Amino acid sequence: MKKILVPTDFSETATGALHAAQEIARQSGGTLHLLHVITPVIMPTATLDTTMGYNYSDPAVEQVMTRQLIEQAETQLQELAAASPVPVQTEVRLDQVTAGILETAEQTGAELIVIGSQGEGGTLFGSTHERVVRHSTCPVLSIREAKGRFSPQHIVLATDTEEHTPDIAPAVRQLQQLFGARLHVVTVRTASEAEEHTLQERLRTYAERHHLQDAALHVVTDEDVEEGILHFIDRQRADLVAMTTHGRSALVQLFSGSIAENVIHQGHRPVLTLHIEA
Structure with a gap:
């Protein structure tokens, strides 16, 4: 960067x-x-x-x-x-x-x-x-807020585990390395989603594909994808949230009842996004 x-x-x-x-x-x-x-x-x-x-x-x-x-x-x-x-x-x-x-x-x-x-x-x-x-x-x-020094120590990368070109992961990797941050990669499983072990395997593949190191991988089960992400962010006390955004997935749909919009406008955390066309 x-x-x-x-x-x-x-x-x-x-x-x-x-x-x-x-x-x-x-x-x-x-x-x-x-x-x-x-x-x-x-x-x-x-x-x-x-x-x-x-x-x-x-x-x-x-x-x-x-x-x-x-x-x-x-x-x-x-x-x-x-x-x-x-x-x-x-x-x-x-x-x-x-x-x-x-x-x-x-x-x-x-x-x-x-x-x-x-x-x-x-x-x-x-x-x-x-x-x-x-x-x-x-x-x-x-x-969103001008408070405090920007020095992320807990980064949460929310993903639907699909392969996107481009993807936000390389930028996240750079910030993780620059600041020595702990990285949490998370996806949310709802009742209609695949089994948890399948999603865990997808997360491992995603992390390997983008060379994410020292990353904790999490599958969160929740009735609502947005609430699952927001609750996870709070539990991890994330000081930076990242996601690739597009219109195809409930996880990353942007500015239409979206997680990205709510994270940006409801909280104080910096949010790193990369929008791709559906």
Whole structure:
């Protein structure tokens, strides 16, 4: 994880995401790309300034206002970069926010996006976060709270044991090695699922396929997959949760009554996800 993209709206959770990214870069010897995306200012055409005598929809006025926003953001980014304990590149991009983040990730070859899951006031950047998670082609680490130092010691990787390409497991393995964390790989068995010994064998195959070492393998039996995962996370006192997300399985269905959404929005834990198309 040498190239880490950190989008920011300068909110408290975005600051928490920056601190988490700095810890990862410190351990990996990586570099951060700190990004702020500004949507171009477009004033309502009917708005007039009767005192000054010109129309605020004038492109020249919009350009001036946009330039002011860019200069303000550049100053804030430079201040954050100057205080960073790891190398930081900064960028202000004029674009739609989600598109700007995803395109920057592609252009910079980002191996990880670290993003706050709730923006200022709990609105704009929160919805942006959800769209980034859904469409990013690299893993996304979602940070909900800005409390404490990011140093995961108990990682829970929830899986349906199916073979996915790509899969979140390689990113989990890297974080486990960087922080010396204990890894728990878990799947949930419901009444309609295979026998427990079959799932145990699938877990062993999954761990071997992704070269997961020093990992405890768990089959949890529960009436509900989501509740089984959430209860297991609490019992293990996990400080990082990871899953590959797609639309085919109840275990990892994303943002539709999903486990990933509930884990991100109900708890304080960072959540690492990689979304793949069904």
